[in-house]
Amino acid sequence: MNSDYLQQQSTRLEQEYEALSVELYSALNAIRADSTEKSQPEKTINELLTLATHSAEPVLGRKARRLEAIDAALCAIRLDLYGICTDCEEPIDTVTLEQDPAQPRCHQCQSHSKYHHQRS
Structure with missing residues (x-):
């Protein structure tokens, strides 16, 4: 794969990753606002994925799995294994x-x- 194609795919993946991260943070913060966890600090992305995966909301689990897939694809690009x-x-x-x-x-x-x- 040529470098222009890889850059294009990387950009697409990074944009989707960012958008999904924002969606998950917003959804989990809304859930947390309804609970007693109001004073907890901001979650890391790994904590966010764990919470979303174990959430009672199926859509959060799907978004978390998608975020993990995007992260894996971005790693594959960095390791020159993308598309294999x-x-x-x-x-x-x-x-x-x-x-x-x-x-x-x-x-x-x-x-x-x-x-x-x-x-x-």
Whole structure:
């Protein structure tokens, strides 16, 4: 993958990461405002992800998992592993990455993983 494409994907991922972080902080602060935890300091991103994942609100869990996927994709870019399937290590086609720049699997492994996770 060329550097312009990687920069474009990195920018997309960073923007989505920032927007999701703001959404999660806002949602969790609103929940916290309704509880007795009003005097606690601002949470770190890892604490935020843990709270969102264990929240009774399913949408917060989905957003937390998305944030983790975006973070993993940004790490893959930094390590020069972006666009390589995490399961089979084959290239992920650019159409798949255009649809979801945080996708860690090629189409075949994605289908395989989805099938096995739905069965359990």
